[in-house]
Amino acid sequence: MSVDDDILKVASERLNAEADAVRALIPTLDASFIRAASLLVSCRGKVLIGGSGTSGTVARRMAHVFSVSGTPSLFLSPMDSLHGASGAITPDDTVLLISNGGASDEVIKAARIAARRGAAVIALTRSHETPLARIADHSCVVAVDRRAELGGVIATGVTLAQSAWGDALAEVLMRGRGYTWAEFMSTHPAGAVGQLDELPRDFAPLSIPALDDRKETQHD
Secondary structure, eight states, X not given: OOHHHHHHHHHHHHHHHHHHHHHTTGGGOOHHHHHHHHHHHTOSSOEEEEESTHHHHXXXXXXXXXXXXXXXXXXXXXXXXXXXXXXXXXXXXXXXXXOSSSOOHHHHHHHHHHHXXXXXXXXXXXXXXXXXXXXXXXXXXXXXXXXXXXXXXXXXXXXXXXXXXXXXHHHHHHHHHTOOHHHHHHTOOSHHHHTOSSOOOOOOOOOOOOOSOTTOOTTO
16 A cells, blocks of 8 residues: 555545544434524524634534524624623523533533523533533534544544534524525625526425423423
8 A cells, every 4th residue: 555545545534434423413313403493593682603612613604604594693702701792692692502522611601691691592512411501591412423533532523513513403494484595695795606697496494393482491
């Protein structure tokens, strides 16, 4: 085997491990995903999405994808929220916080502040039993095999899985809101997408169950 073959073998194994991590999410989708969609589609205020480190990168991307697809969202820095940015949170808002381990100090504190200010808090973490999940009004789980992470340490596979989970939720919300491609184009006039002459057919609508009480939790 040549040096080039060794390089491609390592790269292929990494791609396979991370692709497997995303694919493994499919059978884990359950009622917690539907409830998250209900909370977000019924939000009367802002959708704020936060996380630290690699989870923060996922949160920024998710906020952008949500906004592009019809669910207006903003990134919330957990650390900045401890320095006054949490003043933007109101009782009408929904705060989605992302943390694989669910124990980062600034994320936990940000969740507590958001809860005290009356916002609905959703946790996206690796277990319903993490500290963040226990604080949140509702939690969703994205967990990956250790082999999906670089060296079993660097959060690589999990960030792809979290992003894919967010993309799935974005499409569900887009369909639930009846957001059209014409509306999409009104906010996206630039780039190659903005120059499209023919738009895709609008998605078939979805009915997202309404929540009688947005403070219902996974422990009900």
